[in-house]
Amino acid sequence: MERIRLGNETFELREMPFDRFNFRTEASNLAEEGITVVEIQQNFLHLSHPTKFLLSAYVDQKIRHGNNPVLNWMASCMQIRYDNKDNVQPTKPHRGRSAKRIDGISAIVTALARATLYAEHESVYEKRGIIFF
Numbered sequence: 001m002e003r004i005r006l007g008n009e010t011f012e013l014r015e016m017p018f019d020r021f022n023f024r025t026e027a028s029n030l031a032e033e034g035i036t037v038v039e040i041q042q043n044f045l046h047l048s049h050p051t052k053f054l055l056s057a058y059v060d061q062k063i064r065h066g067n068n069p070v071l072n073w074m075a076s077c078m079q080i081r082y083d084n085k086d087n088v089q090p091t092k093p094h095r096g097r098s099a100k101r102i103d104g105i106s107a108i109v110t111a112l113a114r115a116t117l118y119a120e121h122e123s124v125y126e127k128r129g130i131i132f133f
Contacts, residue, residue: 050112
């Protein structure tokens with residue numbers, strides 16, 4: 001929560017997208033502090049486009065994350081799940097039985113669900129790509 005508050009003070013934070021699982025109380029507290037929070041449902045409808053955007057940015061080498069070892073590990077744990085309508089979303093293997101985690105990747109996709117809504121406008125990300133820390 002403190003990092004979100006710091007991000008709000010440091011940057012022009014427009015929205016705080018979140019996965020409702022275990023975060024609703026914190027989201028409510030942030031909203032009371034004046035931070036716009038947006039719940040992103042974790043399903044194909046809401047995650048397919050941002051997942052495809054992230055995968056495309058990766059293939060096009062538009063992602064820079066400083067070779068973060070934790071994010072690299074999470075990316076290596078990630079699998080892609082498809083439905084029968086060409087929609088995709090990230091998933092971890094053996095859900096519920098595995099120590100593998102993709103939380104950082106899921107957070108990126110959740111954030112991209114909102115960030116890509118503003119893609120119609122020229123963005124600094126189109127020029128330099130997205131930087132992940």
